[in-house]
Every structure is written in structure tokens, then in C-alpha cells.
Amino acid sequence: LLPVEATRTVVDIATGSTDHTRFVELLTSAGLVDTLSAVTADSAFSVFAPTNAALQALPETTWECLAMPGNIRLLRELLHYHVTEGVILAADLPSDAVPSLATLFDSNSIPAADISVTTTDLLALNGVVHVVDAVLVPAGFECTNFVVQHVAKAPTLSTLGTLIDVAELNTTFRGEGLFTLFAPTDAALATLPAVTRTKLASGGQWVPLLTQILLFHVLAKSDAALMAADLPATATDFATRADGGAPLVIKNLPAHVVGKWPSSGFGSITTFDLIAGNGVVHVINTVLLPVEAARTVIDIADTSPDHGTLVDLLTLADLYDTLDANTVDSAFTVFAPTDEVFEGLPGSNLTCLMMLGNRFLLRDLLYFHVAPGVTLQKDFPSDAVPSLATIFDSNSIPVSDISATETDMLAVNGVVHVVDALLTPAGFECILFVIDIVAKSAAHTSLETLIGVADLTTVLQGAGLFTLFAPTDAAIAALPAELQTKLASGGQWVPLLTQILLFHVLASMDATIL
Numbered sequence: 001l002l003p004v005e006a007t008r009t010v011v012d013i014a015t016g017s018t019d020h021t022r023f024v025e026l027l028t029s030a031g032l033v034d035t036l037s038a039v040t041a042d043s044a045f046s047v048f049a050p051t052n053a054a055l056q057a058l059p060e061t062t063w064e065c066l067a068m069p070g071n072i073r074l075l076r077e078l079l080h081y082h083v084t085e086g087v088i089l090a091a092d093l094p095s096d097a098v099p100s101l102a103t104l105f106d107s108n109s110i111p112a113a114d115i116s117v118t119t120t121d122l123l124a125l126n127g128v129v130h131v132v133d134a135v136l137v138p139a140g141f142e143c144t145n146f147v148v149q150h151v152a153k154a155p156t157l158s159t160l161g162t163l164i165d166v167a168e169l170n171t172t173f174r175g176e177g178l179f180t181l182f183a184p185t186d187a188a189l190a191t192l193p194a195v196t197r198t199k200l201a202s203g204g205q206w207v208p209l210l211t212q213i214l215l216f217h218v219l220a221k222s223d224a225a226l227m228a229a230d231l232p233a234t235a236t237d238f239a240t241r242a243d244g245g246a247p248l249v250i251k252n253l254p255a256h257v258v259g260k261w262p263s264s265g266f267g268s269i270t271t272f273d274l275i276a277g278n279g280v281v282h283v284i285n286t287v288l289l290p291v292e293a294a295r296t297v298i299d300i301a302d303t304s305p306d307h308g309t310l311v312d313l314l315t316l317a318d319l320y321d322t323l324d325a326n327t328v329d330s331a332f333t334v335f336a337p338t339d340e341v342f343e344g345l346p347g348s349n350l351t352c353l354m355m356l357g358n359r360f361l362l363r364d365l366l367y368f369h370v371a372p373g374v375t376l377q378k379d380f381p382s383d384a385v386p387s388l389a390t391i392f393d394s395n396s397i398p399v400s401d402i403s404a405t406e407t408d409m410l411a412v413n414g415v416v417h418v419v420d421a422l423l424t425p426a427g428f429e430c431i432l433f434v435i436d437i438v439a440k441s442a443a444h445t446s447l448e449t450l451i452g453v454a455d456l457t458t459v460l461q462g463a464g465l466f467t468l469f470a471p472t473d474a475a476i477a478a479l480p481a482e483l484q485t486k487l488a489s490g491g492q493w494v495p496l497l498t499q500i501l502l503f504h505v506l507a508s509m510d511a512t513i514l
Helices: 010-015 021-029 033-037 052-057 060-066 069-080 147-153 155-166 194-202 204-215 297-302 308-316 320-324 339-343 347-354 356-367 434-440 445-453 473-477 481-489 491-502
Strands: 045-050 083-085 100-102 109-111 117-124 127-132 179-184 236-239 247-252 256-259 266-276 279-284 332-337 370-372 387-389 396-398 404-411 414-419
Touching: 010 021, 010 033, 010 045, 010 117, 010 127, 021 033, 021 052, 021 069, 060 069, 069 266, 083 100, 147 155, 147 179, 147 266, 147 279, 155 179, 155 194, 155 204, 194 204, 204 404, 256 279, 297 308, 297 320, 297 332, 297 404, 297 414, 308 320, 308 339, 308 347, 308 356, 347 356, 370 387, 434 445, 445 473, 445 481, 445 491, 481 491
Parallel strands: 045 127, 179 279, 332 414
Antiparallel strands: 045 083, 100 109, 117 127, 236 247, 247 256, 256 266, 266 279, 332 370, 387 396, 404 414
């Protein structure tokens, strides 16, 4: 014959008590019911079971915090603090002689003074239960709701906290899902270039870049947090919450290390497993930089297989270094035409733009593809704001002219948008030769005729740069009539006509005078 004590487990005792319904709910949430229901040769537990009243004495906010998905481990630790190994009866509970009792919570011990037992020695097949009228709380135990609260509390993470505020990510970090945040210390962030630190801290147009950097420190996986015990033994790519899911490399050598994209260097995790209700924080001694934080707008074009012509033209126009600069004031929005766009231009147009004398014109055209500041696609001109001012004498790009095929390619000094058409200012025209300007001018028909008589068209289309002072029809008409007749007749007077015409052209052929 078996008494009831020989047919029940410690969980059965709690389940059968109307005073321990809440305790059973917590055991279930923490996944401890099966553990404490086990009946094996080795299963022997002493459980200190707080009553419903004892549990209700703790603030409701504490229970709400412990109920969050990321805090299940914390809840389990709190409950483990109510369980010891072996069968310890009331007569053997801690006393002045044995002041504490080791628990299943990492061998943390319950001080004798904390144990207030109201019912003792409820025996079971796998142990004993003692009813207590107060929740046993380990020293230093604290429940944190959100990962950002750990950042806010840590004196070494104040800069990170400030940047999270600047990027307005507090709401994001309090959102749904579980976060694994690698938190760079103040010392780590201080190693960033001063220009970068200034830009990121200023917010405004630099918030998108700051957001990309911060989210590069957060794993994309949201159904579980990556705890220290789960860090991989070999280098493993983990997608991040940065735009595009840029990968982060994590590996566990003897030390836990986190790699920068694209694995160019590693930093160490210095503090593990700061647990929160919505995830975990690991403190690191480096700043993880996505590709966007390590390139300029010119780097984007330079490394693109589709922008070789644009880079060549920027180099010709002496704009390469300008768009490669990263100073506190450098902020560019670049609309980058592809090689296909330039290949689609009439042959003479590209030749014209690349001619030495048209460098200023080329620069103006390229400036018309660059706006000051960082303008994302969402801020493109609209019907409400129909155009976007450019660096080209504040000439504006009409909204209808912008046809972007790839947008928001961030860099430390701006943003690039790929466009499938050349943006040209109103009235823009590229002229190959100075003689073409003469031919197009209604006020220079006489000069055009005389250039033809002297057979100088080919000369003025030749190599070198020409500075031509072009007399108008009225000016030529002011010459003596006899001289006009001789010059127009050509023949024996061509040498004199040539001398007169070339007297209007400067001898220097390596530069023009503007």
C-alpha cells in the first residue's frame, strides 16, 4: 500500500494546491514542469513554493517584465533560486550554523534569513516541498523590459544611447520580436574619425547613415536572441537589420569575437548576456561598420561596373577629388547616369563633352547631377516641391526629369541614385568648334564668309585651344569699302585676309581666355 506521498511529484503538490496556481503557471512558462516532474534515480528536489499571495506581493510590472519572451531565461533563473538539489527537510534548513542553502540557480545560495516557511516537509517521489510566504529573490536580481534600457543604464554605453536617441530608434528597439544588440562602448565609438563622429551626432541629413550603422549592430533574426552559449564555434555570417541585411561575421575562438563587414577585422565581446524582455545585449570593444560607412559617393561610382564613363568624365572635369572628400561640410546627392546612358548619346555629343575646351561646360553638366546635402528617394521633388536645386549655379532639376533605377546608396559624404537618362540644364548645348559658334550666330555671317574665303575652317577645327575675338557684321561693315571688296574677293588677297583673321586669334593653344 502506498501513501499519497509515494504517488506524487513535487509538481503534483503544487498543481493540487489552490494556493499555488500562479506558481504552476510560472513553472509552465519557464519550461520547468517536466524537469520537476521527472522521477529518476537522480531526481531529488527541495522546492520552496511561494503562495499566490506571496507572488502577488511583487509589483505587477515585474511579472509583466518576466513574462516577455526574452526574459524566459531570467524567469527560469528566479524559479531555480527556489529549488535545491537533494531532499532537505525542515530540520535541515539553513540556520545560524549553516547560514545559506545552495540552489539550482548557478549555485547561488538562499540566505537563512530569507526563508520564511509556513508549511514544511510535503514529501513526494522526487523530493519535498516547503511552502513560503515570500518570493526568494537573488542578490542583484533585476528584470529589464527592453534592450535599450541596458544601454541607458550602462555608464560605458552613454554615446551609444545618445546616437540611438539621435536616430530615433528607441521605438524600434522597443518593438516586437527579439533583438540581439552588439553594443559598442564609448571608447570604441571614440575611435571613429572625428568627421564621422561629428556627422553622426548632428542627426538631420545624416540620420539614414547613422541608422544603417546602428542596425548593423543588430541581428536580423527576431524569433530568438543569440546568447553567449549559442555563439558559433567557427566564423559564421549573420544577417543584420541594416538595409539589405548586410552580413556580420561572428565566431567563437577561445574569445568571442565579432567581425566587421567584410571580415576586415574583429573586435571582442567584453560583456555577455545582458538579458531583456525583448532580447539581449552583448557589449563589444569595436564599432561594426557596414560598407556604407566606409565609402564615399565617388567610391560607389568607382566600384560600379556600370559607371566607368561617369568616373572618366568626373576625372576630366577635376571633380573626382571633390566628390571623394569627407569633411564636416561635404554632403552630396549624386544622380549617376550609367554607361548605357552615355553610349546612347549621339557620337559627337560625348566627343564634344570630352574636348579640352569644353571642360567648364562638362563640369557644369556634371554639377547639374549633384545636389547639395543628402536627399533620399522619399524626399525627391514632387508636385508640391517640383524641382531640386543643384550645385550648378543653383539650377534646379525638374521632378519630371529624374528617372532613378536604383536609389539611396548611402556613403559617408552623401548618397547616390542611379538614373537612366542624362540630366541637362535648360538651354544646355555642347559645341565642338569655335567656327560652329560663328556659324550659328546671326551677327557673324560676314565673318563666317571670310573664314570660308581664307579656307581657315579646317584650321579652326584643328588641334589645340582657340581664343577667337569675333567681329560682328556691323564691325566688318565699318571697314573701308575698297578693303571689304578685296578681302571678299579672295585670290591674291587671301594672304592679307588670313593675316587679318588670325590677328583675331591668340597664339596660345594650350588654354583659352574666358
